[in-house]
Amino acid sequence: MEILEYMEMEGHQQLAVWTDPAVGLRSFIAIHNTKLGPALGGTRIWLHKSEDEAIMDVLRLSKAMTYKNALAGLAHGGGKGLIMADARTQKTKAMMESYGRFVESLGGRYITTEDVGASAEDMQWIARTTQYVVGLPRESGGSGNPSDQTGFGVFQAMRACALDLWGETNLSGRTVAIQGYGNVATALIQHLETEGCRVVVTDVDDTKRQLAKSRGIEVVEPESILSYECDIFAPCALGGVLSLESIKDLHCEIICGAANNQLKEPLVAQALQNAGILYAPDFLVNAGGVINVSYEIGQVYDPEAARIRASRIFDTMSKVLAISNENKITATEAADQLANQKLEIARTEPK
Structure with a gap:
């Protein structure tokens, strides 16, 4: 499918391109929808195989941000940035400053923050050339690492799923298998262990697996996590892990x-619903991070207010599951339906 045809079909508003050969920068910003307000979404630093692949990725991710922000109750539309570079070997401060000028050139239609391959330090360098950036370190007046709020939001979504499936929010005694041992998983595990869960983790990075072991966490090999018998399977690494083939290996009741x-x-x-597995839509589950950074915009960051908002992921997930059950549709379809309702209300409200 041609790119412009795809954009028209999916309702995208804008795709912007910025190159700066002097610093090796090739980048894209996609704005999907601004009905609720300026587009808010992270910038991913990732070396795709081709420009076409990168463009399709940033377009797809920007639409997901529209739905994520709508479900989170934020006054922001959906956007996404992408820098075509290897974050480990090609990322430079000059590249970040140039990218900041790209963000600034859009005049506030898009507000960026960190994503895969980017860090709070990178946001500081971007902030040298644009005012439209959040996710800055705490010492710079920002909200710092959003992983704590993201992990908290995932935990709230798990509680809502448990209530729907098992009739109680208490997760004590439940086994949770986590794929990926990064900052978000670490934050999530703190809540799960406090709740009394048995936690099992894996990561493709042997160093991270060893770190988890050193902290007393049960660790399994990466290839065995999908088939591990558990109550809840929590994918917390990169996407695309659930395919029609891979889900045949699952031995869980909830994916969150x-x-x-x-x-x-x-x-x-x-297919998951047909198999009797409750799948919690990821763009609702992981909204704690974007909720957190949104509390920097136009105000002094308030962690308590951000935490209260993130706790409402429980309510939204419960509402989505109620719609799913009532209409006999998947939770993903129900979440899309609820997000579209919010966007339609915004579209018809007088300006």
């Missing part, structure tokens, strides 16, 4: 994790 775009294709949501 922080990874973006967990479904390899939309059909997987229905």
Whole structure:
């Protein structure tokens, strides 16, 4: 499918391109929808195989941000940035400053923050050339690392799923298998262990697996996590882990994790429901991070207010599951339906 045809079909408003050969920068910003307010979404630093692949990725991710922000109750539309570079070997301060000028050139239609491959320090360098950036370190007046709020939001979504499936929010005694041992998983595990859960983790990075072991966490090999017998499977690494083939290995009742775009294709949501597995839509589950950074915009960051907002992920997930049960549709379809209702209300409200 041609890019412009795809944008028209999916309702995208804008795709902007910025190159700066002097610093090796090739970048894109996609703005999907601004009905609720300026687009808010992270900038991913990732070396795609081709420009076409990068463009399709940033377009797809920007639409997901529209739905995520709408469900989170934020006054922001959806956007996403992407820098085509290897974050480990090619990222430079000059590149970040140039990218900041790109963000600034859009005049506030898009507000950026960190994503895969980017850090709070990178946001500081971007902030040298644009005012439209959040996710700055605490010492710079920002909200700092959003992982704590993201992990808290995932925990709230798990509680809502438990209430729907098992009739109680208490997760004590439940086994949770986590794929990916990063900052979000670490924050999530703190809540799960306090609740009395048995936690099992894995990561493709052996160093991270060893770190988890040193902290007394049960660790399994990466290839065995999908088939591990558990109550809740929590994908917290990169996306695409759930395919029509891979879900045949699952031995869980709930899937609820922080990874973006967990479904390899939309059909997987229905296949999971047919298999009796409750899949919590990732763009609702992992909204704690964007909620956190949104509390920097136009105000002094208030962590308590951000935490209160993130706790409402429980209420939104419960509402989505109620719609799903009532209409006999997947939770993903129900979440899309609820987000579209919010966008439609915004579209018809007088300006």
